[in-house]
Amino acid sequence: MMATSGDRSLRPLLLLLPVLGLCGALPGSWLPGSYSNTVDGVLAFLSDYNRTAEEVLYYSVTASWNYNTNLTEHNSQLQVQASMDEQAFSEAWGQKAKSTFTTAVLDSLPNKQDRKLFDKIVVLGPANLPTTDRQEYNTILKATRSSSSPGRAGTMHPEFPSKNTTQDLWISVTKAL
Ligand SMILES: *[C@@H]1O[C@H](CO)[C@@H](O)[C@H](O)[C@H]1NC(C)=O
Numbered sequence: 001m002m003a004t005s006g007d008r009s010l011r012p013l014l015l016l017l018p019v020l021g022l023c024g025a026l027p028g029s030w031l032p033g034s035y036s037n038t039v040d041g042v043l044a045f046l047s048d049y050n051r052t053a054e055e056v057l058y059y060s061v062t063a064s065w066n067y068n069t070n071l072t073e074h075n076s077q078l079q080v081q082a083s084m085d086e087q088a089f090s091e092a093w094g095q096k097a098k099s100t101f102t103t104a105v106l107d108s109l110p111n112k113q114d115r116k117l118f119d120k121i122v123v124l125g126p127a128n129l130p131t132t133d134r135q136e137y138n139t140i141l142k143a144t145r146s147s148s149s150p151g152r153a154g155t156m157h158p159e160f161p162s163k164n165t166t167q168d169l170w171i172s173v174t175k176a177l
């Protein structure tokens with residue numbers, strides 16, 4: 001399958017991220033709360049993470065969408081900022097997970113799916129971000145292409161992402177764990 005101009009335009013931006021090394025202040029509502037080192041604490045943490053990650057994903061997808069449909073310097077900066085915030089989000093929750101819960105508690109989680117999600121949160125660091133982002137972008141670009149008219153593959157006629165789009169995306173991300 002041929003790469004589209006959309007795919008190509010993302011690459012230089014992703015490479016720039018580690019170089020810029022900026023860090024954004026996350027909104028308080030995106031930060032983890034405090035949790036007890038118990039099974040209930042882990043489940044509360046996962047539930048909060050799930051809800052918040054969906055919002056962060058929506059914000060990040062929206063910024064990518066804007067940039068990919070309107071290649072201005074300003075939109076590029078907003079997209080970089082969104083990626084930075086996403087990275088800060090991953091780090092904050094990964095740190096919280098590592099510093100709060102012990103292996104004994106994690107091993108006693110009754111649902112294996114919960115354990116998988118937890119492990120994923122802990123390893124979600126800057127190193128993983130480019131991969132995660134690329135998956136998101138590919139999903140978006142695919143959705144975009146399938147909604148544009150036949151014979152004009154790669155031409156962007158996307159609809160603005162709805163909360164439902166990103167909710168579906170998020171559900172597919174967690175299902176793929
Ligand atoms: C995360 O939220 C989605 C819907 O927003 C839900 O379908 C899914 O089961 C949730 N996963 C966990 C682990 O809470």
Ligand SMILES: *[C@@H]1O[C@H](CO)[C@@H](O)[C@H](O)[C@H]1NC(C)=O
Nearest residue numbers: 069070071072073074075076
């Ligand atoms: C493109 O983005 C710029 C901001 O960088 C905005 O001023 C302009 O209205 C946008 N154009 C369209 C067609 O959305």
Ligand SMILES: *[C@@H]1O[C@H](CO)[C@@H](O)[C@H](O)[C@H]1NC(C)=O
Nearest residue numbers: 110111112113114115117174
């Ligand atoms: C385990 O959690 C997943 C995702 O939250 C859910 O879909 C599944 O039904 C749960 N399994 C059990 C046995 O509770």
Ligand SMILES: *[C@@H]1O[C@H](CO)[C@@H](O)[C@H](O)[C@H]1NC(C)=O
Nearest residue numbers: 160161162163164165167168
């Ligand atoms: C989003 O999903 C909700 C229910 O899941 C539905 O009521 C609503 O109409 C959907 N919105 C769009 C724009 O599809």
